[in-house]
Amino acid sequence: MAAEQRSVHMDNHGASMTDERLATNGHSTSGTGTLGKAMSVLDLVAFSESPLRFKDLLAQTTQPRGTLHRQLSNLIDEGLLEVAPDHSYRLGLRLLGLAARAWDGNEVRQVAAPHIQRLHEATGETVHLGILRDIEVVYLDKFDARQSVRMHSQIGKASPSYCTGVGKAALAALDAADASERISRMRFHQHTPSTIISVDALESELESIRADGISFDREEHEPGIHCVAAPVSAHDGNTVGGISVTAPSYRVPMETLKGWSGLVAETARAITEDLSLRMGPRRS
Amino acid sequence: MAAEQRSVHMDNHGASMTDERLATNGHSTSGTGTLGKAMSVLDLVAFSESPLRFKDLLAQTTQPRGTLHRQLSNLIDEGLLEVAPDHSYRLGLRLLGLAARAWDGNEVRQVAAPHIQRLHEATGETVHLGILRDIEVVYLDKFDARQSVRMHSQIGKASPSYCTGVGKAALAALDAADASERISRMRFHQHTPSTIISVDALESELESIRADGISFDREEHEPGIHCVAAPVSAHDGNTVGGISVTAPSYRVPMETLKGWSGLVAETARAITEDLSLRMGPRRS
DNA sequence: TTATGCAGTTCCATTATGCGGAACGCCGTT
DNA sequence: AACGGCGTTCCGCATAATGGAACTGCATAA
Numbered sequence: 001m002a003a004e005q006r007s008v009h010m011d012n013h014g015a016s017m018t019d020e021r022l023a024t025n026g027h028s029t030s031g032t033g034t035l036g037k038a039m040s041v042l043d044l045v046a047f048s049e050s051p052l053r054f055k056d057l058l059a060q061t062t063q064p065r066g067t068l069h070r071q072l073s074n075l076i077d078e079g080l081l082e083v084a085p086d087h088s089y090r091l092g093l094r095l096l097g098l099a100a101r102a103w104d105g106n107e108v109r110q111v112a113a114p115h116i117q118r119l120h121e122a123t124g125e126t127v128h129l130g131i132l133r134d135i136e137v138v139y140l141d142k143f144d145a146r147q148s149v150r151m152h153s154q155i156g157k158a159s160p161s162y163c164t165g166v167g168k169a170a171l172a173a174l175d176a177a178d179a180s181e182r183i184s185r186m187r188f189h190q191h192t193p194s195t196i197i198s199v200d201a202l203e204s205e206l207e208s209i210r211a212d213g214i215s216f217d218r219e220e221h222e223p224g225i226h227c228v229a230a231p232v233s234a235h236d237g238n239t240v241g242g243i244s245v246t247a248p249s250y251r252v253p254m255e256t257l258k259g260w261s262g263l264v265a266e267t268a269r270a271i272t273e274d275l276s277l278r279m280g281p282r283r284s
Numbered sequence: 285m286a287a288e289q290r291s292v293h294m295d296n297h298g299a300s301m302t303d304e305r306l307a308t309n310g311h312s313t314s315g316t317g318t319l320g321k322a323m324s325v326l327d328l329v330a331f332s333e334s335p336l337r338f339k340d341l342l343a344q345t346t347q348p349r350g351t352l353h354r355q356l357s358n359l360i361d362e363g364l365l366e367v368a369p370d371h372s373y374r375l376g377l378r379l380l381g382l383a384a385r386a387w388d389g390n391e392v393r394q395v396a397a398p399h400i401q402r403l404h405e406a407t408g409e410t411v412h413l414g415i416l417r418d419i420e421v422v423y424l425d426k427f428d429a430r431q432s433v434r435m436h437s438q439i440g441k442a443s444p445s446y447c448t449g450v451g452k453a454a455l456a457a458l459d460a461a462d463a464s465e466r467i468s469r470m471r472f473h474q475h476t477p478s479t480i481i482s483v484d485a486l487e488s489e490l491e492s493i494r495a496d497g498i499s500f501d502r503e504e505h506e507p508g509i510h511c512v513a514a515p516v517s518a519h520d521g522n523t524v525g526g527i528s529v530t531a532p533s534y535r536v537p538m539e540t541l542k543g544w545s546g547l548v549a550e551t552a553r554a555i556t557e558d559l560s561l562r563m564g565p566r567r568s
Numbered sequence: 569t570t571a572t573g574c575a576g577t578t579c580c581a582t583t584a585t586g587c588g589g590a591a592c593g594c595c596g597t598t
Numbered sequence: 599a600a601c602g603g604c605g606t607t608c609c610g611c612a613t614a615a616t617g618g619a620a621c622t623g624c625a626t627a628a
Contacts, residue, residue, distance in 0.1 A: 032361065033358055033361075033585080033586085034318045034319065034585070034586075034614085034615065035318065035319060035322050035358045035359070035362055036358070036361070036362060037615095038319050039362050039364075042382070043382075046381075046382050046385045046386070047385065053575085053576095054575065054576060054577095055574085055575060055576085058575095063616095063617085064616080064617045064618070065576085065577090065617080065618090065619095066577090066578080066579085066616075066617050066618075066619090067615075067616055067617060069576075069577065069578085070615075070616085071615095073577095074317055074319045074320070075319070077316065077317075077320070078319055078320060078323050080323075085563075087575085087576075090386075090389065090390070091382065091385060091386035091389065092386070093386070093415070093417060093422050093424075093440075095379065095382050095383045095386045095440075096383050096386055096387060096422065096424075096439065096440030097330075097422065097440045097441060097442055098326070098327075098330050098375065098379050098383065098440075099379045099380050099382065099383030099384075099386075099440060100383075100438075100439060100440035100441055101330045101331065101375060102330070102374075102375035102376070102377070102379045102380055102383075103380060105374065105375065106374070106375075107374075131377070133377060138377050138380065138381065140377075140380075154384075155380065155384060156377075156380030156381045156382075156383060156384035157381065157384060158381055279369075317614075317615085318585085318586065318614070318615080321586095337604085337605090338604070338605060338606095339603085339604065339605085342604095347587090347588085348587080348588045348589070349588080349589085349590095349604095349605085349606090350587070350588050350589070350590085350606090350607080350608085351586080351587055351588055353605075353606065353607085354586075354587080354588095355586095357606095358586095371604090371605075
């Protein structure tokens with residue numbers, strides 16, 4: 001349970017506009033400006049394992065009682081937070097509406113959807129679409145194998161990029177300098193025996209991914225799960241991402257995965273092309 | 285210049301926690317406090333039909349250029365907003381992560397899920413779970429009939445309560461005074477020929493719903509779509525909602541819907557009971 | 569019952585923070 | 599080359615967030 005919680009400093013402010021780093025998703029910690037503070041608090045309740053009450057939140061911030069209380073009140077007034085009868089805080093439903101719009105308004109997702117659906121039908125396995133967000137991967141969509149559907153976890157979830165198929169594919173799609181810079185800021189964690197935890201190993205892995213346009217996750221994130229992935233890029237901004245076909249290794253051997261390589265690469269290429277068609281013309 | 289929506293300062297305070305009104309979802313408009321202003325802007329881009337650029341947003345606010353620009357910058361810094369290369373604003377991905385937590389951490393949804401799945405399997409039609417949020421219904425979950433799944437719209441979406449099955453069921457589950465108060469604040473819109481648009485008609489409809497524990501949407505919201513619904517309530521706070529089985533009327537006649545009444549009511553009752561079991565003990 | 573303490577809520581003087589009018593710079597257009 | 603629209607930046611001003619402290623209410627202990 002709760003092992004790491006940061007402590008949200010307060011000496012900040014100063015460089016908000018120019019600020020580049022962003023609190024992707026997994027535990028924000030920053031908190032610049034009034035909005036930032038509010039979002040930090042929101043993140044705190046969002047990513048806590050157990051329900052948090054006022055005192056718990058107080059213990060995790062450096063904020064004084066009065067301030068924290070007002071922040072919570074504001075968040076509640078805005079529908080971003082709710083209070084359970086036992087005074088513990090839950091995320092508010094307004095987030096759902098917002099996210100629903102964010103999700104189905106997302107162009108990358110819209111464009112990729114039919115392609116990954118086809119890929120799912122062709123392989124019969126779970127297909128993911130993720131995009132790189134600073135040093136993490138955020139999953140935007142998935143077509144699940146069986147499972148009576150459900151948004152079920154995953155979508156919206158941020159995962160490390162150095163040990164996932166789409167993560168490595170996306171990193172490989174960046175220019176080497178950019179990738180190296182991001183890698184330098186990563187903190188590696190050995191999720192499984194085969195997780196890549198050295199900068200050098202990762203760099204050379206990216207090199208080989210660049211060479212053949214395909215990346216594999218050889219049970220590097222979850223034991224018993226592996227996948228083939230290929231990079232997708234929206235040439236416009238600098239959004240890069242990837243798609244993957246994931247399967248349990250006991251049922252689908254590496255050979256089969258390799259057999260899908262062409263299909264996956266081709267699908268990724270098609271998505272990238274569709275994206276440039278859709279986003280290119282709209283230039284200014 | 286400022287028109288309205290300016291001052292508002294601090295005569296609120298006072299009743300913030302207890303505050304009941306809230307900017308559900310469909311266009312907030314309020315904007316109290318710095319956070320409120322920010323969320324108003326966020327809503328603006330969230331619920332706009334077409335991509336909004338800076339000048340478009342400027343036209344829809346009473347805020348001066350500098351202010352609006354800073355607010356947008358802050359939202360971007362927080363990952364709640366993003367800028368497309370053509371300078372139009374899109375919702376940020378951080379919302380997805382937040383919403384994912386809000387969704388699968390939601391107790392009502394967790395408890396109801398197996399029940400509505402069973403209901404879906406029994407009827408073969410689309411089943412919804414929604415909860416009442418002030419005067420609107422927010423859909424929390426759904427089991428879709430066919431349709432290769434996808435979160436596809438709906439979840440997180442706010443709909444009027446006076447013309448939907450779960451909306452009317454939920455209203456009927458409130459005590460009459462509360463319901464009347466909320467009804468008094470509604471603005472009716474004749475979505476279809478059979479939409480109820482008078483307070484009296486709605487009140488008596490609720491009366492009959494209270495009598496037999498079942499509500500119907502007789503194509504009152506979307507032409508050609510009707511449903512059976514029953515109220516679900518979490519006795520704790522004052523959260524009320526409902527579940528429904530929805531189908532196109534050309535394929536499923538009213539008679540069939542009525543035949544499902546018992547099943548729907550029983551499922552709703554079971555959910556309510558499970559909720560009281562799960563939420564009751566945790567009092568303290 | 570009365571005492572004790574902890575959790576949540578409210579108050580208000582202080583000042584950091586967001587505000588907003590105006591100037592600036594970048595492009596595409598005439 | 600000059601214009602005009604649009605996004606971005608600056609900086610003095612005052613609004614709105616801050617946070618220390620007092621207050622309330624509900625527990626458990628005496």
